[in-house]
Amino acid sequence: MATLHTRTTARFMLSPAVLLLLVWMIVPLGMTLYFSFLRYNLLMPGMEAFAGIENYQFFLTDPAFMDALVNTLLLVGGVLLITVVGGVFLALLIDQPFWGQGIVRLLVISPFFVMPTVSALVWKNMFMHPVNGLFAWVARGFGLAPIDWLASVPLLSIVIIVAWGWLPFATLIILTALQSLDQEQKEAAEMDGAGALSIFAYITLPHLARALTVVVLIETIFLLSVFAEILVTTNGGPGTASTNIPYLIYAQALLQYDIGGASAGGVVAIVLANIVAVFLIRMIGKNLEA
């Protein structure tokens, strides 16, 4: 299609952007790698020395690491489950024609525009608070003892808060996919004797496969690095009950001033993220082809 000349020109024109992006990525990555092999603590300036793989050993054998790894996976998995199932359900619901559709769609989408810190604080103080929270009030209304959400089920609470923020994203993408489903296909299935459930299982869901793949891939990238919601609610506690890997690295670097250990943790997180990405692409990436 393109001639040799236009291709050369295209490469030439692209190169500044590509170079900038490369530098933007390589420099922090290189520095992180470099720091991860140093004994480097902010409380002891000027004492940096080569430490070999000591930082990695320290980070990986820390009992908090396994907890954080499991928490990270639970957090990602839980939010994905809620947003995908809930997103499909909500999208099916608001795809039906009803009065006030425009307003409802706008409202459904709005949580996506609320900053994570703000939404987490609102959840913490207005919903999950054991004294002032709405949930506690409802529980008392039924004569039950209110639950102190963030203290007794911290990880679940964070999953709920994060899922609330991501549900609109999933709903929106699934809704657009639903609207591109050919109505005649549904009518054909209806004439072929398929009931509402069969139409959903055999026609709608396969049609949504690609959209769901996009939702899962994009959300996973962002959910692996959830941080703000934890910082403003539980601070990773009690203990390590709601610490994920990003929060563990933060604690290492800025609460213990151990730059070397935190850098090693950062490198481990990059490796883990890539493992997850490879798994995901293997499992569901084929939906994106053709």
Place this chain on the structure above:
Amino acid sequence: MGAITLDKVTKAFGTMAVIPGVDLEIADGEFVVFVGPSGCGKSTLLRLIAGLEDVTSGAIRIDGSDATRVAPARRRLAMVFQSYALYPHMSVYNNIAFPLKMAGQDKATIRRKVEGAARILNLTDYLERRPGQLSGGQRQRVAIGRAIVREPAAFLFDEPLSNLDAALRVNMRLEISELHQSLKTTMIYVTHDQVEAMTMADKIVVLNAGRIEQVGSPLELYNRPANVFVAGFIGSPKMNLLEGAAAERHGAATIGIRPEHLEVSTGAGGEWSGVVGVVEHLGSDTFLHVQVEGLGPVTARVGGELDIRHGSRVWLTPPPERLHRFGADGQAIRQAA
């Protein structure tokens, strides 16, 4: 069995009456074609019969029993959509098997029926493909296959050939006609193409603005159109419809004469005379577009070999027994026999 009766069926979308009222009898085993211009309500009428739309008033009976409120799947009708509406993520096999699977038939029966249908429709080599990997004509066959495995009381086709190229359309037209010969099941076929209607139908229903203009066999419509609309719609090229003094001379508001019935002569003498404009040579036929003085453009068909050129003067005579006369209301005037 597949006799279908429409009894004063009407359909309105909001305040817009799309079908103001239709009465129609379709006998078992008939091939009925609904024909009419785009937007006249053909698809709507077919969807009412299928049950995909609810009638506003009136009743639909299938084999004598009232089906007006029966769900589409339970009317025992199969539909072939204009867009084919194949299931894109299923193989051809699974597409054809889908209605059987929904009916809860066992695997062996499904396999036997799907393979039988595939054999009839020349799809045996394509059963494992996805619809996206098939040509237009093959997709059409899959859609038909999905319809025939259900062994329905009647088939409904909505402009099934409009997405195919001209050559393929002629082939598929034949195949559908042959299918009707071998299955002997009622078929209702919707098209805007009067050639399809004329070549395939046992009975043609001409629709205009949601109303039935005339029902009859192809030759009845051709020879005895009930009104100006049918006269102009059926037949290719179109019947010449003339108004004014020439029509009054025959005691009608409008007269019609088909191009193939006009007598053409190049020597002096004839009812009308005019100058030839465009000449279309098709080999077997030649069509003359003649500008007749005091009448306007008239089309005439002559044999293939006649040497008439642009600018020649010709004389045209309509034989009285071939002349169609219509009153001011557009209805045909029939002589008392």
